[in-house]
Amino acid sequence: MTPAPRWPLHPAPKEGEALSSWLNRVASCYQMDVHELLVHDLGHCQLDELDTAPPPSLLTVLAQRSGVEFERLRSMSLAGWVPWLLDSLDDSVPAALETYAFQCSVLLPKRKARSITRWRAWLPSQPTRRACPLCLHDTANQALLLVWQLPLMLSCPQHGCWLASYWGLPGRYLQWEKDDAAPHPANEAIACMDRRTWQALTTGFVELPRRRIHAGLWFRLLRTLLDELNTPLSHCCSGSASSIRQVWEHCGHPLRAGQSLWRPFEILAPAVQLQMLEAAATAIDLIESKVLSLHGEQATLFLSEPNTGFTNGLTTAEREKEPVNHWQEAVKALNEAVAEARHNPERARSLFALFAFGRRDPESLERLRVMFAKEGIPPEFLSHYIP
Numbered sequence: 001m002t003p004a005p006r007w008p009l010h011p012a013p014k015e016g017e018a019l020s021s022w023l024n025r026v027a028s029c030y031q032m033d034v035h036e037l038l039v040h041d042l043g044h045c046q047l048d049e050l051d052t053a054p055p056p057s058l059l060t061v062l063a064q065r066s067g068v069e070f071e072r073l074r075s076m077s078l079a080g081w082v083p084w085l086l087d088s089l090d091d092s093v094p095a096a097l098e099t100y101a102f103q104c105s106v107l108l109p110k111r112k113a114r115s116i117t118r119w120r121a122w123l124p125s126q127p128t129r130r131a132c133p134l135c136l137h138d139t140a141n142q143a144l145l146l147v148w149q150l151p152l153m154l155s156c157p158q159h160g161c162w163l164a165s166y167w168g169l170p171g172r173y174l175q176w177e178k179d180d181a182a183p184h185p186a187n188e189a190i191a192c193m194d195r196r197t198w199q200a201l202t203t204g205f206v207e208l209p210r211r212r213i214h215a216g217l218w219f220r221l222l223r224t225l226l227d228e229l230n231t232p233l234s235h236c237c238s239g240s241a242s243s244i245r246q247v248w249e250h251c252g253h254p255l256r257a258g259q260s261l262w263r264p265f266e267i268l269a270p271a272v273q274l275q276m277l278e279a280a281a282t283a284i285d286l287i288e289s290k291v292l293s294l295h296g297e298q299a300t301l302f303l304s305e306p307n308t309g310f311t312n313g314l315t316t317a318e319r320e321k322e323p324v325n326h327w328q329e330a331v332k333a334l335n336e337a338v339a340e341a342r343h344n345p346e347r348a349r350s351l352f353a354l355f356a357f358g359r360r361d362p363e364s365l366e367r368l369r370v371m372f373a374k375e376g377i378p379p380e381f382l383s384h385y386i387p
């Protein structure tokens with residue numbers, strides 16, 4: 001079979017962009033809508049699953065048309081975020097909620113697991129339409145991020161302002177909901193939580209005060225914390241109840257965002273979900289400032305290593321084992337950096353900047369580009385790079 005011809009125009013996907021948003025921008029280049037582009041050009045007529053689980057056959061032909069790698073296209077849908085962000089897209093997996101949100105503990109001691117049928121982490125029962133007003137400022141080039149469809153972040157990690165609700169279809173017609181037109185800066189607690197979530201989504205890990213953790217653990221910690229903050233106080237010991245109360249008082253919303261019955265985070269009303277996320281950011285901030293008394297096993301991840309002072313902190317068990325082989329560590333770090341750069345344009349550019357340091361002549365930079373391509377780092381990640 002001959003491969004499908006390349007589209008003459010195809011804007012590069014933005015980091016974190018949803019597949020539907022990118023296809024919408026491609027279609028705009030040809031004065032079409034996504035439906036017309038998919039039906040007339042690709043013979044594909046299902047539009048509803050683009051951002052959740054796009055069929056592999058569609059991704060294959062999109063990769064041929066655009067030159068964007070199959071895996072990169074897949075990561076623009078939720079299917080590409082399994083099993084890090086969620087264990088499965090199948091909502092009938094038994095004990096899914098228990099497995100995801102009841103194995104860790106942060107604020108409270110380990111809780112008795114709750115069980116519900118049909119549940120998927122983070123997928124809201126009511127679709128949300130939120131976006132960063134500053135990211136969408138350029139009306140000619142409006143890319144919507146996949147994460148904006150989920151109740152997972154409150155602010156834009158790039159601009160530090162609250163995401164705002166909108167109507168319409170960005171790129172064609174967009175109307176901000178009342179009072180949302182001007183960007184509101186997010187407080188440091190929210191900005192910090194969202195920077196970590198963005199780090200998890202784009203690099204696969206998060207730097208916490210104690211140590212670096214895998215993105216999968218970050219999302220589960222966050223989801224655990226959201227559930228802990230929604231625990232009825234009658235289910236808590238007095239110490240834990242006062243921690244929960246303290247967090248809600250500090251963030252200025254009613255206790256448990258006004259909920260009396262327990263329901264999983266995903267099916268709460270969008271406005272309630274946002275208050276819960278704000279409480280989670282407040283809780284993390286209070287944990288890190290050592291204001292709260294902690295009862296959960298994973299809470300220490302938010303506290304920096306205790307420093308014994310006179311030994312320079314070198315007496316921890318980990319460091320006692322063996323002298324560090326710095327060369328081996330450097331090689332390991334380099335391999336990790338290359339692996340990340342293969343799917344992350346920002347990482348690719350910083351790695352390239354590191355290697356290009358001091359090189360000015362085009363020939364030498366070209367040799368470097370060839371070397372990067374041989375390592376499997378897509379050349380288009382570096383196409384706008386000027387040292």
Ligand SMILES: [Zn+2]
Pocket residue numbers: 132133134135136156157158159160
């Ligand atoms: Zn932004």
